[in-house]
Amino acid sequence: MSWLNVSSDAFIIAFFLYCFAFLFFAIAVAGRKWSNREPAAHMRKWSRIAFSVSTLGLAAQLTFFFTRWAGAGHIPTSNMYEFISFLGMAIMIAFTIVYLIYRSALLGMFTLPLTVIIIAYAAVFPQEVQPLVPALQSNWLKVHVTTAALGEAFFAVGFAAGLMYLLRVVDFTQTHKAARRAQRWLEFTLYVILVVIAFILTVFAFRGMDYTxxxxxxxxxxxxxxxxxxxxxxxxxxxxxxxxxxxxxxxxxxxxxxxxxxxxxxxxxxxxxxxxxKLNTVVWSILAGALLYGLVRLLLRKPIGAAIHPALDGIDPEDLDEITYRSIAIGFPVFTLGALIFAMIWAEQAWGRFWGWDPKEVWALITWLFYSAYLHLRLSRGWQGMRSAWLAVIGFIVVMFTLVGVNLIIAGLHSYAGV
Structure with missing residues (x-):
């Protein structure tokens, strides 16, 4: 069996282990209310099981990464399939680190679905090994891409914690103007997530139909x-x-x-x-997302945020706020090194200039400036709680546009990554 066959099998195993880990984290969080055992004991038991399964999933994805590296002859981060897969693995590494600090099962309940969505999204792209274009034939590929992705992975954990905070504190029973505005924006954020899920499901559905x-x-x-x-x-x-x-x-x-x-x-x-x-894909994603959202709303008979909110009762919002901040604080210096400093050094070697206003460079700078503003407002202006959580959610949207939107929509020197 070749290295690439082993890699493909390990990818599938990792995906399903992450799905099971999410289910076990959900049992740990939601099942404590109906367990005959003491709630804390129930959560500890299922949290240990869930974390063990997620760790096995990470081990399987590490196997995928290194066996694909051996089969391809270069680090597998050179196209969208490989890079998005690596980002999913980096998110699990970041989650593991943060989880070992805070031991929050709720963090696993929200981070694992994010990882599953990202890995499923990676599988949308062609999975064949492709030769490296000249610009990628450098040792700086390993340093720049891996550190940038790891920094973005901590931002993803901060996003998950920030979204949890909003779902915990936004009260869907209130009817005053500020509360209704928060409810609408939170529900829109959940709708956007469903659009991404619907896009993935639609791609695989038509792929299964062999439509052309x-x-x-x-x-x-x-x-x-x-x-x-x-x-x-x-x-x-x-x-x-x-x-x-x-x-x-x-x-x-x-x-x-x-x-x-x-x-x-x-x-x-x-x-x-x-x-x-590309426009056709966007139209299908919006239509499928609207259909999926409508079906979920029909099933729940209430806004999605209002349905999730009761499951977070008893969770201290300050803990979620702290996890959000710490995750971003860890990721920011790593992202600074990978996405800016190492990237500029590589750009000088590859293209003879440190900065060239390429779209990917510009959006990496926008991302860095956004999280710089987040940390400044958090530390100097005391922006905590809901404002901090919204910034964490918006920041990760900026990250995903930098990774996906720039590669697939805007032409530039980094367009090879979208092939």
Whole structure:
């Protein structure tokens, strides 16, 4: 059996172990109310089981990482599948460290689903081993990417703790203006999470159906001598094309629910041959997310936040606030080293300049400035509690846009990572 086969199996094992660990953490937190044993004893028992299973999952993912490294011949962080997988592993490393400090089963109940979602999202991308492009053929790849991801992993744990804090303190029984505003924003945050989950489910559903559609698009370019060159570009869809590429013709399209041709054409101002496909993915994600949210609301018959809130009764909000702050405080210097200092050193070696205003560089700086502001407001202005939690949630949204949005939407020197 080759290293890559072992790696693939270890990836699947890690995914399912994380799912089971989440279930055990949920039993530890929610089951204490119905257990015949003393609640604290019940939580300790199931927390130990859950943490043991999550540790086994981390061991399986470490096996995935090193066996893929052995099979590929280079550190597996060179494309979106590998990097997002590594981020999921880094989140589990960060969670393990924070959990050993605070022993909070509730943290596992919220961090493990985040890890599962991220690993499932990684599986959306092509999993074949790809040769390194010249810019990645450097030892700084190991240093820059791993430390940046580890810093972002601690931000993810801070996000989970911040979201828990909001679910604990936002009172859905209040009707005054400030309370209603907090309820709406918290519910919107949960909706966004469901949109991501729905996107993953939709991708795998259509992949299982082996759905395909393809379009031909004529692209006209003018070289330096003023000569016009016309090329026919092929764009392949793996989801039914609600939106087709601009100025394109259908080459092949499987019918879906009676839809035999695209409903709309991407606007002309959307540049790039794949712009229509990306817009189509966004449309499907929003539609599937709205459907999933509606089904959950129908099942719960109340806002999702209001349904989760009672499970957090008895949890000290100050503990969650402390975990949020400590996680970000640990991650910030690690992120500073990896995403800024090591990145600039590598940029100077690869491209002959420390800074070039590449979109990924700009958004890494925005992320750093955001968390700098978080720490400043926390330490100097006393921003604790709800304001601190909202900053932690918003900050991780910025992180995810830096990782995913920039690679897949904005063209730049880091676009190879989105292949």
């Amino acid at each position: 559609a393809s379009f031909a698009r004529e692209d006209l370019s003018i070289d330096q001598k003023g000569v016009q060159n016309q090329m026919t570009m092929r764009v392949k869809y793996t989801m039914p094309p609600i939106v087709k590429p601009y100025n394109s013709e259908v080459v092949e399209m499987d019918s879906f629910l009676g839809m035999k041709e695209p409903l709309f054409e991407a606007p002309s101002w959307m540049n790039g041959v794949n712009a229509g496909r």
